[in-house]
Amino acid sequence: MNVNYYPAFILMCGALMILIQLCFKRSHITSYLISGLSLFLALLTQLFLQNHADTSDVLFVLNAQTSFVSLLLLMVVGLIWAQLYHWLKTINEQKEEYYLLFLFTTIGGLIMVSSNHFASFFLGLELMSLSFIGLIAYCGPDQKAQEAGIKYLILSALASAFILMGAAILYLQFGSLSFSNLMPNTSSQILPPWAIITAIIFIFTGLFFKLSLVPCHLWVADLFEGAPLVTAAMLATLSKLAAFIILWRLVTLGHWQQYPIIIDILSMVAIASMFIGNFLGLLQKNLLRLMAYSSIAHFGYLLIVLLLINNNAIEFSSQSFNTQTLFFYLVAYLFTLVGVFSIFMQLPKIKTLDDLAGLFWHHPVIAITLMLLMLSLAGIPLTLGFMAKFYLVMAAVSQQLWLVLSALVLSSIIGLFYYLRVIMAMLKTPADELKLKEINSSGSSLSLNILILFLVIGFGVFPSSLSQFIQQISG
Amino acid sequence: MLDNMLNTIFIITAAIILISALLTITAHNVVHALLYLVITMLAVSLIFFILGASFAAALQIIIYAGAIMVLFIFVTMMLHQGEKSLAQERHLFHFSTSITALFLSSMLFFELIFMLFLTPTDSANSRVTAPSSAIITVKDIGTQLYGPYSLLVVISALMLLSALITAIHISKSPVTSEIKTKADNL
Numbered sequence: 026m027n028v029n030y031y032p033a034f035i036l037m038c039g040a041l042m043i044l045i046q047l048c049f050k051r052s053h054i055t056s057y058l059i060s061g062l063s064l065f066l067a068l069l070t071q072l073f074l075q076n077h078a079d080t081s082d083v084l085f086v087l088n089a090q091t092s093f094v095s096l097l098l099l100m101v102v103g104l105i106w107a108q109l110y111h112w113l114k115t116i117n118e119q120k121e122e123y124y125l126l127f128l129f130t131t132i133g134g135l136i137m138v139s140s141n142h143f144a145s146f147f148l149g150l151e152l153m154s155l156s157f158i159g160l161i162a163y164c165g166p167d168q169k170a171q172e173a174g175i176k177y178l179i180l181s182a183l184a185s186a187f188i189l190m191g192a193a194i195l196y197l198q199f200g201s202l203s204f205s206n207l208m209p210n211t212s213s214q215i216l217p218p219w220a221i222i223t224a225i226i227f228i229f230t231g232l233f234f235k236l237s238l239v240p241c242h243l244w245v246a247d248l249f250e251g252a253p254l255v256t257a258a259m260l261a262t263l264s265k266l267a268a269f270i271i272l273w274r275l276v277t278l279g280h281w282q283q284y285p286i287i288i289d290i291l292s293m294v295a296i297a298s299m300f301i302g303n304f305l306g307l308l309q310k311n312l313l314r315l316m317a318y319s320s321i322a323h324f325g326y327l328l329i330v331l332l333l334i335n336n337n338a339i340e341f342s343s344q345s346f347n348t349q350t351l352f353f354y355l356v357a358y359l360f361t362l363v364g365v366f367s368i369f370m371q372l373p374k375i376k377t378l379d380d381l382a383g384l385f386w387h388h389p390v391i392a393i394t395l396m397l398l399m400l401s402l403a404g405i406p407l408t409l410g411f412m413a414k415f416y417l418v419m420a421a422v423s424q425q426l427w428l429v430l431s432a433l434v435l436s437s438i439i440g441l442f443y444y445l446r447v448i449m450a451m452l453k454t455p456a457d458e459l460k461l462k463e464i465n466s467s468g469s470s471l472s473l474n475i476l477i478l479f480l481v482i483g484f485g486v487f488p489s490s491l492s493q494f495i496q497q498i499s500g
Numbered sequence: 501m502l503d504n505m506l507n508t509i510f511i512i513t514a515a516i517i518l519i520s521a522l523l524t525i526t527a528h529n530v531v532h533a534l535l536y537l538v539i540t541m542l543a544v545s546l547i548f549f550i551l552g553a554s555f556a557a558a559l560q561i562i563i564y565a566g567a568i569m570v571l572f573i574f575v576t577m578m579l580h581q582g583e584k585s586l587a588q589e590r591h592l593f594h595f596s597t598s599i600t601a602l603f604l605s606s607m608l609f610f611e612l613i614f615m616l617f618l619t620p621t622d623s624a625n626s627r628v629t630a631p632s633s634a635i636i637t638v639k640d641i642g643t644q645l646y647g648p649y650s651l652l653v654v655i656s657a658l659m660l661l662s663a664l665i666t667a668i669h670i671s672k673s674p675v676t677s678e679i680k681t682k683a684d685n686l
Contacts, residue, residue: 030651037654037658040658044661082648083648083649084648084649084651084652085651119669122665122669125662125665126662126665126666129658129661129662132658136655144649144652145651145652145655148652148655148656148659149655151659152655152658152659152662155659155662155663155666156662156666158666159662159665159666159669159670162666162670163669174670
């Protein structure tokens with residue numbers, strides 16, 4: 026077997042070992058350790074493969090870029106995993122299956138980000154979304170979680186149907202399901218261009234569902250609120266990362282930016298996502314819904330990267346810069362988001378902005394961490410989020426996309442308002458001291474907070490090491 | 501001549517697919533909807549057959565039509581309530597409501613008979629295949645699935661496993677909580 030498949034293979038072995046262990050004896054701590062060990066080994070293998078990976082076969086492409094994305098994915102999942110044990114202890118369910126489904130979603134994400142074929146992409150997507158249904162509806166009797174699970178089931182089935190239809194039409198034109206054969210060949214044009222554009226729009230619709238971009242964003246807030254907290258974190262990071270990478274690869278490999286209408290659709294969706302996401306977040310009281318709306322806006326910003334893709338050989342240097350922008354933004358946003366969610370996991374009773382009141386005076390470390398993470402999401406200087414936005418604006422200026430750029434600036438200002446509201450809420454005098462007393466502020470969560478702070482502020486102040494690394498892999 | 505005939509058959513089958521799919525989603529009665537769904541599946545399998553993918557056609561019938569029928573039988577068996585449900589079933593299976601389904605499926609049947617026995621045999625082997633597509637045998641599919649696409653088999657196995665775990669967990673948890681509340685009440 027190809028050495029590049031080892032990370033996913035290790036995760037699969039971990040999942041199967043948990044399954045075997047379940048046959049004999051249920052033990053929460055053993056499942057936790059097995060899943061952690063397999064994640065850690067997979068991460069190490071992926072780190073080792075970073076310098077060696079450069080192969081591609083029918084189903085998968087494994088080069089420095091996909092390997093970097095897999096590494097990012099495994100790191101994000103590892104950070105979420107670190108919080109899993111304490112959180113699962115609080116729920117009143119059998120806990121071991123959660124680790125199984127958790128590992129399965131990770132495998133699905135890994136398959137998706139390195140897939141080079143519609144079949145592997147689709148199976149990875151289905152593996153991920155089927156496991157997500159289990160993760161969302163995990164806390165059985167909870168009405169809201171079940172509702173969210175049903176919603177996700179129906180919407181992901183719908184999205185998959187759209188993607189399949191698009192893939193079928195593209196197959197009719199190109200005679201192959203491989204991504205590398207998506208290059209349009211004008212000599213053998215079987216279908217009229219509008220049919221291909223329809224197929225592209227079908228695939229976009231499916232992926233926009235997963236990314237919760239504007240016309241398909243209605244589910245995301247209910248899901249974030251209804252799903253268990255860890256699942257919401259996974260949905261916001263893993264699922265969106267995998268879907269965005271696929272979208273980016275498809276647009277790049279298929280030269281889809283040659284159709285002007287596709288460019289128009291992308292810029293419209295980007296602008297609408299920025300504004301609607303930020304406006305919906307503006308007066309939102311519920312913290313998780315606020316994060317959901319903020320993620321709509323952030324993926325709207327990221328769509329700018331797709332508008333920048335330009336396959337002219339002359340502008341190859343700018344092409345590499347766009348890839349750097351994409352990776353830097355993804356790293357910055359995902360780490361910040363994981364940080365925010367791990368803070369939320371440490372504050373189990375706090376659901377709304379009013380509950381946050383007085384957090385700063387009782388638990389200053391948690392409050393300061395959350396404060397800095399919010400500033401990073403808003404893009405204030407000296408944080409990682411600022412550097413990411415700086416990259417994005419630089420790239421947009423270099424290709425003179427003034428319309429989306431002005432939308433980016435305006436909606437960022439709107440977004441700043443609600444990120445600052447969270448910080449203001451923490452500084453108020455507390456209304457209900459009881460809730461704040463129950464906060465879990467153990468040593469392990471403290472060290473995790475410090476790690477996240479180190480990542481967000483450290484790379485924000487000294488971004489050069491990260492950007493050099495990204496430059497290396499995307500050059 | 502042969503191409504023309506195959507094209508006609510294809511168009512009739514495609515029309516049957518569209519009609520029965522529309523009837524599936526517009527039928528108010530679940531049983532009727534299932535009946536039309538089975539016809540849709542049969543028609544799709546006929547199209548696979550015309551294209552030369554006879555294995556896919558067989559799978560389509562075995563998995564979709566067969567599974568739906570089995571599911572249907574299970575549901576009727578589980579919900580059986582003696583005389584009351586018999587009367588209900590009589591009401592469900594009234595002949596006049598199933599006449600469209602019978603008509604559509606008999607059309608498919610005649611098409612199949614026509615293709616198998618009445619088409620001229622002069623054009624040698626590729627009798628029931630559309631031009632420019634060879635017949636795909638089971639062996640071809642097997643070598644592909646265990647050759648370059650072997651990882652897909654593994655991934656789909658994982659997918660089914662995760663779906664199974666999800667289904668078991670979700671269907672199990674409300675029961676245990678009910679038992680708990682019952683025990684509390686006692």
